[in-house]
Amino acid sequence: MIYLDHAAATPVSKKALKAMEPYFSDDFFNPSAAYLPAKKVAADYENAKNVIAHAIGAKGTDIVITAGATEANNLAFSFLDKGSVLYLETEHDSVRKVAESYGGQPIGVDKNGRILIDDLKAKMTDDVMLVSVALCNNEIGTIQPLSEIAAYLREVKMDRLARGVKRPVYLHSDASQAMNLLNVNIARLGVDLLTINSAKVYGPKGVGALYVSRDVKLSPVTLGGGQEKGLRSGTENVPGVIGFSVAVNEAYEHLNGNRKKYAELKRILLSELEGYELVNKKHTLDNFVVICYNGIDAERLIFLLEDKGVYVSTGAACAASKGVKSHVLKAIGLSDSEIAGSLRLTLGETNTKEQIHEAARLINEAANIERRRNG
Ligand code: PLP
Helix, strand or coil: CEECECCCCCCCCHHHHHHHHHHHCCCCCCCCCCCHHHHHHHHHHHHHHHHHHHHCCCCHHHEEEECCHHHHHHHHCCCCCCCCEEEECCCCHHHHHHHHHCCCEEECECCCCCECHHHHHHHCCCCCCEEECCCECCCCCEECCHHHHHHHHHHHHHHHHHHCCCCCCEEEEECCCCCCCCCCCHHHHCCCEEEEEHHHCCCCCCCEEEEECCCCCCCCCECCCCCHHHCECCCCCHHHHHHHHHHHHHHHHCHHHHHHHHHHHHHHHHHHCCCCEECCCCCECCCEEEEECCCCCHHHHHHHHHHCCEECECCCHHHHHCCCCCHHHHHCCCCHHHHHCEEEEECCCCCCHHHHHHHHHHHHHHHHHHHHHCC
16 A cells, blocks of 8 residues: 555554553543542643643643544634634635634635735734634645734734724634644744644544633633533543644654655655646645646546555545535636646655655556546
């Protein structure tokens, strides 16, 4: 198997899996229980939360553990009034659909998928309380200039203050795809709310976290026993959080090595693949390679490649499974036929140079089969 879909899912690292194991069996206790073994589990849970929070430059008490990035994104919007959010038009559906439900307005992107700051400025009104821009896009890997956006929002705040406008404006970012290649730091990014995702950093699925600055007053997504400061009631997912904390540390240990490795693998892919257009040319994570074969149906390529044991995708796993055209590729100006011919290859820790040479050969072969079929 050659797996080139790490943006959809990453395998749980051996170290994370091992660290999780005791919390399914010997240390199964509910952290809210009053007896000693449960208190030890509660302490381990808090320690793991601290580790996750420290990785982004926050304190354990500043993050809310959620059941994944989707829930963290939903929670991030929970303080809003109708019509008070601006979001990037290329956001993952877990931001886009929530923003739409709050009557949000999309901000446009350029051909590289980078935010059009002028469009953000044009759409900024005194009603806006939240701007949501993912640090890295999940379909094309575009890295956004978040600190520039944060600097602009500081100007907006000063201007509101000077005019006696009391409404706050905050910056949220979904950093789900970022932590394998970037050192994600809340102060450097200038964010008030930040979503992170265990499932994309070789931790377990169904675990995520939302960093919440002290100024932001969120509303709970679930009501119940009052866990996670009352914002996300429900018995804590202790093994999941332990696994996430180990995976986050490993991701940071591997950061420099990963960058070098993926840059090299990407170089090999781009030099050995034939007859394609590169879609994500600039400002992109090195593990994202998005290519387009104009006139070829990428869905057919995927099936041909699957037969050879190569797993790739056409874009976001959730959109691909519903046969929906990518709103991201549309936003960066690709035509319908270019979208239909686009493949997303996302590299990860499982990949070797040998695999990449072989994948390039098999992708070329599959593209040639399709070209011949089209006559
Ligand atoms: N945000 C981004 C950028 C993602 O890539 C994903 C996962 O594909 C999500 C949110 C949703 O994550 P989850 O399915 O773990 O809730």
